[in-house]
Amino acid sequence: MFYEPYDQAILLAPLPAQDLGRSCFEHVDADALIAGSLIGNLVEKLREFTGSSGKDAVTLSSYLYECGLADLPDLGLEAFLQAHFPAGPDRISSIHDVYEAACAFFAQRDYVRATGLFALIASLEDVRSYGQIALSACAARQGLYKSGYDLAVASVTSSMPHPRSCFLAGHCALRLDEKKTARHYLAFASRIARRSATYKPERRASQSKLLALQFA
Helix, strand or coil, X not given: CCCHHHHHHHHCCCCCHHHHCCHHHHHHHHHHHHCCCHHHHHHHHXXXXXXXXXXXXXXXXXXXXXXXXXXXXXXXXXXXXXXXXXXCHHHCCCHHHHHHXXXXXXXXXXXXXXXXXXXXXXXXXXXXXXXXXXXXXXXXXXXXXXXXXXXXXXXXXXXXXXXXXXXXXXXXXXXXXXXXXXXXXXXXXXXXXXXXXXXXXXXHHHHHHHHHHXXX
């Protein structure tokens, strides 16, 4: 049976770094490391991405503004490292490390720092969906359900939507009292979650929320 705290702890969260593994990010690392400084390169990519006019870029920029991180893309490298990695940049050697560090901040409920790092992931086209799912979870935890919904939907529209993004879209839509939209995404989450036993939490939670909506 669906249990709300279980939902909050397991599903309103980024995809676990250990589940994604380093292989998900390896094909991006080579390009990012060519310029020398990984973090510096990522900050530059974020600056370029948020400066564009694409829908995903606008969605990300709007959320960063809500979080008080509107100037994140323009922060100097030294200031960024000092704020987010007090131990120094030598501890960060891959994009997976950045994602892992962001997940650690999320687990500590430091959603602002987590957002700053997940935004770097979301600026990279090949792994953007992972960043968007994580940012949607951050927004949902902060009660910023409109941004959470927009970020989740952006991930849903990727070539291979994850049931977590569909669940987040449905959850945020429900909090916005958009019941018809919530039903759509929760049903979508339940449907694609049937593809693998790995997605059992998403399937069970989506079905439970859909059942609850029938009596709402």
